[in-house]
Amino acid sequence: MVDLKQLAYERKNIMAFLFIASFLKGAAMIGQALFFVWIADGVFLKNASFEEVLPYLYGLFGAILLRVACGYAIGRSGVNLAAEVKMDLRKKLIASFASNPLQASIQGQSGQKVSLLLDAVDELDGYFSKYIPQMVQSYIIPILLLAVIFSQHWVTGVIILITAPFIPVFMALVGIKTKEKADQQMEKLGQFSGTFLDVLQGLTTLKLFNQADRQKQTIQKSSLDFRDATMEVLKSAFLSSLMLEYISMLSMGIIALEIGLRLVVFDSLTFFTAFFVMILVPDFFNMLKDFGSAFHTGKGSTAAANRLSAHLEKETPAVEWGAGTLSNDPPHLLLQDLTFQYGESFKLGPINTEILPYSQFAIIGKSGSGKTTLLHAIAGLLPLSSGAVRVNGISREQIDEKSWFDQLSYISQSPYLFAGTIKENIAIGAGREAADDEIWEAAAKAGIGEMVGSLKHGLDTQIGEAGRGLSGGEKQRIALARAFLKQPSIVLFDEPTTGLDLQTEKILQQSIAELGKQATVITVAHRLHTIKQSDAILILSEGQLAAAGSHNDLLETYAPYGVMLEIQHGGIVQ
Amino acid sequence: MTELKQTLLLTLREKRDVALAIFFGFLAGIAGAALMASSGYLISKAALTSQMTILIVMGACLKLFGLVSALSRYAERLFSHRATFTMLSNLRVSFFEKLSPLAPGIFQKYRSGDLLARIVGDVENLQNFLLRVFYPPVVLAIVFISTIFFTSYFSFAIAMVVLVGMLLTIVAVPAIFAWRQRRIDSAVRASRAELSTEATEFLYGFRDLKIYQQLDRKKQDLTTFSERYGEQQRKEGFEENLGQSVNAFVALLASFFVLGLGAYFVAEGQLDGLYLAMLVMISLAVFENVAPMAVFPAHFEENRKAAARLDQVVSEPVQAAGDAELPLNTLDIKLENVSYTYPEEERQAIEGVSLRLAPGSKTAIVGPSGSGKSTLLQLLLNILPADSGTISIGGEPLAALDPEKLWQRMNVVLQENHFFFGTIRSNLLIANEAATDEEMEAALAKVQLGPFSLSSKVNEKGENLSGGEKQRLAIARAILRGESLWLLDEPVSSVDSVTAKAIYRQLFERGKDDTFVIISHDLTGLEQMDQIIVMERGRIVEAGPYEEIMEKQGHFFKLKQIEKSIFA
Numbered sequence A: 001m002v003d004l005k006q007l008a009y010e011r012k013n014i015m016a017f018l019f020i021a022s023f024l025k026g027a028a029m030i031g032q033a034l035f036f037v038w039i040a041d042g043v044f045l046k047n048a049s050f051e052e053v054l055p056y057l058y059g060l061f062g063a064i065l066l067r068v069a070c071g072y073a074i075g076r077s078g079v080n081l082a083a084e085v086k087m088d089l090r091k092k093l094i095a096s097f098a099s100n101p102l103q104a105s106i107q108g109q110s111g112q113k114v115s116l117l118l119d120a121v122d123e124l125d126g127y128f129s130k131y132i133p134q135m136v137q138s139y140i141i142p143i144l145l146l147a148v149i150f151s152q153h154w155v156t157g158v159i160i161l162i163t164a165p166f167i168p169v170f171m172a173l174v175g176i177k178t179k180e181k182a183d184q185q186m187e188k189l190g191q192f193s194g195t196f197l198d199v200l201q202g203l204t205t206l207k208l209f210n211q212a213d214r215q216k217q218t219i220q221k222s223s224l225d226f227r228d229a230t231m232e233v234l235k236s237a238f239l240s241s242l243m244l245e246y247i248s249m250l251s252m253g254i255i256a257l258e259i260g261l262r263l264v265v266f267d268s269l270t271f272f273t274a275f276f277v278m279i280l281v282p283d284f285f286n287m288l289k290d291f292g293s294a295f296h297t298g299k300g301s302t303a304a305a306n307r308l309s310a311h312l313e314k315e316t317p318a319v320e321w322g323a324g325t326l327s328n329d330p331p332h333l334l335l336q337d338l339t340f341q342y343g344e345s346f347k348l349g350p351i352n353t354e355i356l357p358y359s360q361f362a363i364i365g366k367s368g369s370g371k372t373t374l375l376h377a378i379a380g381l382l383p384l385s386s387g388a389v390r391v392n393g394i395s396r397e398q399i400d401e402k403s404w405f406d407q408l409s410y411i412s413q414s415p416y417l418f419a420g421t422i423k424e425n426i427a428i429g430a431g432r433e434a435a436d437d438e439i440w441e442a443a444a445k446a447g448i449g450e451m452v453g454s455l456k457h458g459l460d461t462q463i464g465e466a467g468r469g470l471s472g473g474e475k476q477r478i479a480l481a482r483a484f485l486k487q488p489s490i491v492l493f494d495e496p497t498t499g500l501d502l503q504t505e506k507i508l509q510q511s512i513a514e515l516g517k518q519a520t521v522i523t524v525a526h527r528l529h530t531i532k533q534s535d536a537i538l539i540l541s542e543g544q545l546a547a548a549g550s551h552n553d554l555l556e557t558y559a560p561y562g563v564m565l566e567i568q569h570g571g572i573v574q
Numbered sequence B: 001m002t003e004l005k006q007t008l009l010l011t012l013r014e015k016r017d018v019a020l021a022i023f024f025g026f027l028a029g030i031a032g033a034a035l036m037a038s039s040g041y042l043i044s045k046a047a048l049t050s051q052m053t054i055l056i057v058m059g060a061c062l063k064l065f066g067l068v069s070a071l072s073r074y075a076e077r078l079f080s081h082r083a084t085f086t087m088l089s090n091l092r093v094s095f096f097e098k099l100s101p102l103a104p105g106i107f108q109k110y111r112s113g114d115l116l117a118r119i120v121g122d123v124e125n126l127q128n129f130l131l132r133v134f135y136p137p138v139v140l141a142i143v144f145i146s147t148i149f150f151t152s153y154f155s156f157a158i159a160m161v162v163l164v165g166m167l168l169t170i171v172a173v174p175a176i177f178a179w180r181q182r183r184i185d186s187a188v189r190a191s192r193a194e195l196s197t198e199a200t201e202f203l204y205g206f207r208d209l210k211i212y213q214q215l216d217r218k219k220q221d222l223t224t225f226s227e228r229y230g231e232q233q234r235k236e237g238f239e240e241n242l243g244q245s246v247n248a249f250v251a252l253l254a255s256f257f258v259l260g261l262g263a264y265f266v267a268e269g270q271l272d273g274l275y276l277a278m279l280v281m282i283s284l285a286v287f288e289n290v291a292p293m294a295v296f297p298a299h300f301e302e303n304r305k306a307a308a309r310l311d312q313v314v315s316e317p318v319q320a321a322g323d324a325e326l327p328l329n330t331l332d333i334k335l336e337n338v339s340y341t342y343p344e345e346e347r348q349a350i351e352g353v354s355l356r357l358a359p360g361s362k363t364a365i366v367g368p369s370g371s372g373k374s375t376l377l378q379l380l381l382n383i384l385p386a387d388s389g390t391i392s393i394g395g396e397p398l399a400a401l402d403p404e405k406l407w408q409r410m411n412v413v414l415q416e417n418h419f420f421f422g423t424i425r426s427n428l429l430i431a432n433e434a435a436t437d438e439e440m441e442a443a444l445a446k447v448q449l450g451p452f453s454l455s456s457k458v459n460e461k462g463e464n465l466s467g468g469e470k471q472r473l474a475i476a477r478a479i480l481r482g483e484s485l486w487l488l489d490e491p492v493s494s495v496d497s498v499t500a501k502a503i504y505r506q507l508f509e510r511g512k513d514d515t516f517v518i519i520s521h522d523l524t525g526l527e528q529m530d531q532i533i534v535m536e537r538g539r540i541v542e543a544g545p546y547e548e549i550m551e552k553q554g555h556f557f558k559l560k561q562i563e564k565s566i567f568a
């Protein structure tokens, strides 16, 4: 639970400072009122000359200066407090994004998560920069003022004591309703950002399907919904300040009447006391009013804090790691009763198989049969439901994460190109600084060297978002080059040659074969000719192991394999 | 200020709410001042006389002014906020309207996280335009001018003090701070966009970052950006706080001078002491209202920048679109000597391509990766405009057609397709809003996605579907379109051959008379096509039916030889 108040009190120095500054500010306010009254009383009733009141004017100036200085210091501390808490929370959020397991990372909308990081955290600002300083001030200043008022004219004090408690009661009443509405509003804001990013990404698709207009209406609707949700929150905030205003006005009216009565009828009060009290009372209520509006800002922050808590506390099964290390030699891999299930849906396994060091291992099967899932499980991206991946006899869970990934290259089915240069995008595979000629070599092995060479800026061409566009096959080859840069001992390829012509595919086959001299290569493929030479081929069907063996074994023992091969060679466009 | 013109126009569209907000704002300010003034006056008066009527008048005045002030404040807030949020919604829509024609080219200029920050953050920022920039000075000026008139009746000099105070607090101080703001260039919006951009990419590229163990490094980067944003915000907060304090100081100073001057005049006998308390109270009350002006400079600058940043995105030149309708009969497509070069590229991506797609014909486009196949398809779709040459559909030049009408007549599968967060159903309905559940289920069955239920969840970008399932879902979408012109860009490249074959059979059986254009790297089975187009480096190097181009022993023949050697 993100407890905002606690976050504030954790920063003791700032809080202590706030208390001291508030005390001084209260004193300055009293001083200011006092000087005001002395001067007015002096020239109005006591017929003092201007020279006589001049010292009071200096005093007044001093009081004003002190008041403003304290206000400035309080405001500055509030800003500091807010900035620190926000930076802290953002750090936590980023850490939680980073430590997410893969499965959790694809849940929800990215836009919503970005909105959490930006909007929800910013929403907390008001709590620390406005509410907390105001709260501290309203602990101290009203009490100071009240004490002075009591000392001057106790009846006024009593009237305030009777009327003021209505304020927190009203605020609490309105506040409870606000909270609900603020929660709704926060949720709507998150939804809005989430949808928006999704729409942006799919704008071309939407246009092609003539949905751009409808989308416009959706945006309008969700934006008006958001307006209404916000107005609901604001309305109650406004209502509560109306109530505050009304109560304070009522109270001031009674006080004025009482003072007037004494002044006019009983003559039992001096102008000095009356005027003094009349200046202090509005100050008193202004403090409460300020607190009231800060209170509402604070309530809005609480809704945002809840959204943050919900995210930070979400439990997801994580992939476990240990401390063992791997050598540079390809390990012996053994899948023992490996199973994995996506929530309640698709179930993979149990799968038992052995992958020998330096072997070429292939996984084939119909689309949706679980090939990618199996690669993810082997790579340690998904937590197994049961069973184990044994690496040189020990469970993968006992191996150090870094050591494991240092030995592994995985080119996934839809690799992501980052906004940056081609060089950066290839070098990311090595996880270290790479020299240009190494990168050129990797690019050549992936069959993209020539194309990159023909570009004006060569390796320094910007690609990815906000960069030069590439053809489908070119993107694929840039990603493939990542694998050739590193010297891993296990390589996982998920359909490496999708979208490539046969000529390019041939180049790649050679490079992959070369890679296989120092590594175990596990390939998922639809184009069966690319994996014919494999030492072992695994056939998956609806998540189950249907058959395994070499190309020739399978031809003999597993009839569907022959059919698959035939269809592929006989052509599919029929 | 020109940057904010559009925002101002959109704001003024909410005429009624804006006018009401200004009216009630004025009323609240004036009633507040009147309340304080009357209490000051009446206390002084009461100190001198002992008439009961004073008390009665006092009670009545306090009640009346207090009530008016409180209610007006409430109304003012309600109207101003409503106007603001309606304006925001209009702004979002108008921004989207302008953005939509810019896709897909816009993504080569901007990163999506940046666009998100702009459209959510910057637009959000403009909500302060009415509330904190446009109307506080207006309301304050009216309140002050009325007050000055009133005070000048008692003392001209004091009225001048109020005037000077007003000029300082609502003109001079904000102007100085606005100037400072511009100079120190608190780049809050920019650093926010930076953070948004990086965070978005972090989330999108998560899997690859994890595999390459770059999560830690990127996390560091992201934290740095977040800290930079935090520091900018802190700087902005300090500046705002300083502005607030200076403003408060000037306001108190004004009351100080009112009192000092008043005391002097009273002592000198130039002003009746009876009014002194009243004048002081008035100045305390009106200057209490200037607090909002303290945040004016920051908001003004930020608004200006936000509006400029928004404008920058949508001011890209838009490809001119025609509005002609497509003829209803079958569509004959002709390309003549078409060339295209991507912006900022030297090499032509498509070079002098001529081609005819007769109604009902089946065409395959083959060629190495990067030879311009997808580009050609995008030219046909009028997503990219040809630099030279003509493309005509059904006799109409493409450029004269309304693109929406054009797309309505095609079943398209692009090389990369987007899937939205939602369900299978919501993703299919995009293609055909009127499709019934039965039709959708039939389309799913045709692409062998039968086991999926329509209400199965689809994650953002279809991340919870397998590669082949995504492609098949895209084909199902095209099937639901139900038109007779098919443009398919490597539609089954990630689908196994058994499934792919079954899907093609379905398509061709149903669309015997339909026109098909299929881009593929698979050279098998092309015997069935009416026309095979071989592309290389942006040119068509060979075209014709299978037998014919095999006989030539040219490019296609060579490709087939490679295939043979691989399959052997």
Ligand SMILES: Nc1ncnc2c1ncn2[C@@H]1O[C@H](COP(=O)(O)OP(=O)(O)OP(=O)(O)O)[C@@H](O)[C@H]1O
Binding pocket: A103, A106, A342, A345, A346, A365, A366, A367, A368, A369, A370, A371, A372, A373, A374, A413, B463, B464, B465, B466, B467, B468, B469, B494, B495, B496
């Ligand atoms: N993140 C996920 N959450 C839930 N279900 C998933 C997820 N990813 C994949 N699936 C489902 O699991 C099944 C297997 O998917 P997988 O990606 O492993 O298939 P595949 O064999 O690689 O197929 P293809 O050849 O089409 O890439 C599919 O039915 C798919 O819908």
Ligand SMILES: Nc1ncnc2c1ncn2[C@@H]1O[C@H](COP(=O)(O)OP(=O)(O)OP(=O)(O)O)[C@@H](O)[C@H]1O
Binding pocket: A468, A469, A470, A471, A472, A473, A474, A499, B108, B342, B343, B345, B349, B367, B368, B369, B370, B371, B372, B373, B374, B375, B376, B415
């Ligand atoms: N947005 C772009 N900006 C600049 N150049 C581009 C852009 N998109 C593609 N290109 C270039 O234009 C050429 C043709 O690309 P296109 O996408 O048409 O190839 P393709 O034949 O479809 O290839 P593939 O089979 O790999 O999909 C390529 O050299 C590519 O690098």
Ligand SMILES: [Mg+2]
Binding pocket: A371, A372, A373, A413, A494, B466, B467, B468
């Ligand atoms: Mg897959």
Ligand SMILES: [Mg+2]
Binding pocket: A471, A472, A473, B373, B374, B375, B415, B489
């Ligand atoms: Mg292409």
